[in-house]
Amino acid sequence: MIEVLSVASEAYPLIKTGGLADVTGALPGALSPLGVSMRTLLPGYPVVTDKLNGGGRTVAEFDDLFDGPAKLVAARINGLEILLIDAPHLYARPGNPYLGPDGLDWPDNWRRFAALGWVASQLGHGLLDDYQPQIIQAHDWQAGLLPAYMKYGPATDVKTVMTVHNIAFKGFFGSEIFPQLRLPPAAFAVGGVEFYGGISYLKSGMECADFVTTVSPNYAEEIRTPAFGMGLEGLLNGRAETVTGILNGIDIDTWDSAIDPELKQTYSANTLHLRQVNKRALAERFQLDGVDGPLFCVISRFTGQKGMDLLAQVVDGVVGLGARFCLLGSGEPHLEAGFAAAAARHPGKVGLVVGYDEGLSHLMQGGADAILVPSRFEPCGLTQLYGLRYGCIPVVSRVGGLADTIIDANPAALDAGVATGIQFDADSAHALYEAARRAVKLYGDEKVWRKMQRRGMKSDVSWEHSADRYAALYGQLLGLARDNDNAAD
């Protein structure tokens, strides 16, 4: 068994704001058959500590964890082996894990997530008698200080992996926090936590970790260029031998249209006509005036990254083609307002639910005809994978993991019988509109559409292959010989 500690700010089903949680929640289960035992270190947000139901075992105590007392609690919740940092002064706040009631980042996020990395490093340095991780994997900026704490702490054999789910979120803070980070002065350097005069937790992790992974092979290439690297391309090019992209999978048990309790009507690739029942349920929920013609769905953060401004520009045109929309998400106020205005302009054609609704997202994948993902950049993207699995044809921009996972229905791919969706150039409202037009046209050819749906449903979106690659990487880092040529390249 290889012991890996996964350090993250979210893990489904305990706490989720996006795809990060889906990944950290699914990986332990996917890795366990491969001889990898993965525990997850999480901040003790109220929604998570509540799930302990008084259970859990205190395994360590800290008198002063960044300005307050804290306990480390071990528990098994929803099948995950969890280590929880119970630190009320840092995490006992309701709502979103990152934002206060004013919608802004908590001003002490630097401290809340420094604590996460620091506790992880204590575990790496032998805090517990009965648990010693061999590898610690830090996910995104919130865990980004862990590799620095390991690098500048006592010498150790423990290896670190920094996994980048989104290079846009750097965890950048002013240099004035440095004296409180519990790092030696030498760490405030280009080879440590320093970034443009301040401190970036993500950069620090990418600099100090033994290995850097990201969540699709294409994004691993893209972020080596200025257009996508957002200032970190130089760092990545400097250590290209120890950077790799491993594609996300999805939890195919949670996402199984044959048994999904969130669906009005379950179905399989052989009973696709039953999806119509879900489409009708969606029409009701989104106050649409019918189910004839294609129904596009969007399940997304409403942000520029996701290209939602481009979508707002083309809604009128696509409705003009005879399509309807159901939109679920929340985010930038001007985008929420833009979609609300579109719904008001097109009653019965454009339906909007502002908010976060996991159950509804399942029903949408199980009832809409196509899912639009017009991202400007997309490290991996999961909604297009759920779309494939549910016969909801993905219409995606050609970036990041979207390009890696969807085969465009161009004439050659249709002839060869391999198309699974539609791709278009990112960052162009015109290209998005044209892609929607192609989708409407393809939808009109029921035979071709059904074939694409079935092909998508049969494509392998599970964790199997990628879990193998993580296991191979862990083995490589520990110098273990593996009878496997999958080792990370």
Ligand code: ADP
């Ligand atoms: P990101 O993490 O960048 O937001 P991903 O596509 O990787 O994008 O993952 C988003 C995850 O969050 C998916 O599981 C998606 O279904 C879910 N999701 C996004 N917005 C909503 C919403 N408003 N309601 C329910 N689920 C949502």
Ligand code: GLC
């Ligand atoms: C990030 C990325 C998304 C990715 C997810 C899980 O939120 O934006 O593309 O799928 O992490 O890795």
